[in-house]
Amino acid sequence: MANVSPPEVLATETPEATVEIDAGAGKHIEPELWGLAPFQVVSIAMLVLLLFAIFGAKVHKTIAGGLDGKIAAIKEQLEEAKQLRAEAQALRKEYADKIAGAEKDAEAMLVNAQHEADAILEKAEADSKAMVERRKRMAEDKIAAAEREAVQDVRNRAVSAATGASRKLIAERHDAEADRALADKVIAGI
Template sequence: MADANAAVEHGLDHEGAEITGAETAHTAGTEHHAEPLFLGFAPPVAVVSTSMIVLLAILVWKGVPKLVTGGLDSKIAEIKAQLAEAKTLRAEAEALRKEYADKIAGAEKDAVAMLDHARHEAEAIVAKAETDAVEVVARREKMAQDKIGAAEFAAITDLRNQAAAAAAAAARGLIAANHSAQADKALVDQAIAGI
């Protein structure tokens, strides 16, 4: 320690190099401590560096990098498999979406076709009902006219019968009142003569 102070006083550092005046003032006020050594010969930096090198060498010797790369490779393979599965699932989902979109489009076309068919059938039913109604009305009209005609004929026939009966009764009464046996004889003779 005394040597170090003497060296600083002479303008030399502990390695024997000359130091400037500012460095002399700085080192003169502080005491210089010796760095601790491992087993008396190695500084701590060298010990730590050597132990790290030895540790890395043991890790390489035991195959830790291979284990790490193997683990990473297996993870990469697993991720690739998951990505492939995701692509497959996406393709399947796209196919299903397209299939259902086609089905929906087909169902819409079928619904439109069914509506058109139902509309045409309804129009045909309405037209047939109108035709049937006209035919029924015409038949009923004819039946009514036939009934009216039959009733008129029956009434006329009844009136004729009544008129004939009335005329016969009147003629009988007149004949009975106006004709005698002699008048009948003259009529019979006249009829015979006309033959």
């Protein structure tokens, strides 16, 4: 072990501001901040932290009050949402009941319409039967009238033919002399 030299320490500050501590074999230079030793810097930092904790409690209270206000607003919104949900469920139930009632009404109307349609169909069948009967009677009456007319026409033609034939026969068989005798006989009978 020859000549051992102590390690060189680089100081960031001027050598007048450093405190030297004898640590045995070598010299140790302790760091400083604004001319304060590390324990002094830690003490000041703790003092500032305690002051902030004491006087900053108002800030915590303000923050806590704001959070409490937001919590209360959220609770109020949740209550309002619960009320809206209850109202929505009530409306849903009401409309479900209305739909069920409407379906029952629709079924009743359908049954009613079916009964009315059956009644109208029965009436239409009865009316059509009555109309067929009336038309049948009218046709029979027309046929009977046509038969009577034809019979009357045949009679009229027969009378005309008989009259014509009797005139012809009378004209052929009766002469003026027979007419006088016949006229005298009728006058005598009066």
